Amino acid sequence: MTSRTPKPGAASLRELAENRSLPAHQVMDQDTLAWIARNRPEASAAPPTLPHPPLMLVPDVTWFAEPQLVDSIHGIRHNARVSLLAGLLAQEYGLDRDHTAALCAAAAAHDCRRRDDRDDPGHGRRAALWFTRNQHAVTTTLGRELPSDLSRQAAIAIGLHDVPYTDFTSQQNLAYQQAPHLIDLLKAADCLDRYRLPLARWWPDPFHLHIAIPSWLHPVAFDLVVRSEQARLNGATNHGALIHAGQILNPRQ
Known part of the structure; x- marks a missing residue:
């Protein structure tokens, strides 16, 4: 257990x-x-x-560029929830086993090279480079190796996840054509976890996506945030908090 009691009088x-x-x-x-x-x-x-149960990959603390980001709103829990949501979307859209694994791996690492919790332009590109250089760390967590072509597509998805479609350069549009399914689903999964943010206007807006999110998935994404964040505030480890949250999809665990 780790205490996360805020300082008395600290602003929320x-x-x-x-x-x-x-x-x-x-x-x-x-x-x-x-x-x-x-x-x-x-x-x-x-x-x-x-x-079958959705896949949730929990990133290791060593993946993160800044120690302060490990427990932040873009840290371990966010990346792990996005990997689970990506797995659910992969089932919804009929991705095969290999493409699902590549998508979930990309989701688990997509924010690992952030420097702060603000916009931090370029963090996707930095994470993609890290992923390419550290695939073994990710595939060890995944429990399986990825085909080289899917590893490359996963890196492309990571590199573009933080760039709005409307802001794609001509080069980024060409990259998008190499992995549109992974990019679209990663962006959607990342969007679904925005229920953790402190203003409703920052919550999921499907208008910015290229795919439709099934209506049932919004409350699921919301509950994953609330259950995992509450468990963490109550003193659970990151892994423990995420396992607790995931029980809404596997109630017999």
């Missing part, structure tokens, strides 16, 4: 966001999480029966 992320004074490194707090929990999206459909 929500207060800081409303005052436009968010710090470079941002860690979830109880007041912000309580506000998030009160605003759960309505479930318009029940989750389908999954053919």
Whole structure:
């Protein structure tokens, strides 16, 4: 267990966001999480029966460029949840086993080279370079090697995940054509985890995506955020918090 009790009187992320004074490194707090929990999206459909449990990869602390980012809103829990959401989207869109593994690997590493929790332009490109140089670390976590062509596509997806489609350069458009399915699904999975952010206007906006997100997946993504972040605030390890959250999809665990 690790204590994460905030300093007495410290402003919440929500207060800081409303005052436009968010710090470079941002860690979830109880007041912000309580506000998030009160605003759960309505479930318009029940989750389908999954053919097999979704894959969730939990990145290692050594993957991150800055120690302060490990436990931040772009840290271990965010990357792991995005990998799980990517796995769910992969099932929804019929990706095969190898493409699903490549997508989940990309998701688990997509924010590992961030320098701060703000916009940090270029962090996708830096993470893609790190992924290319450290594939063994990722595939060890994955439990299997990736075909070289899919490793390359995963790196492309990581490199473009933080670039809006409308801002793609001609070179980036050419790169997109090499891995459109991985890029589209990674962007969608990353978008779904935006329920962790302290202002509702920053929450998922499917308008910016190229694929449709099934309606049942929004409440699932929301619950993954609330359950994992609350468990972490209660003192669970990152792994423990993520396992607890994942039980909403595997209730018999």
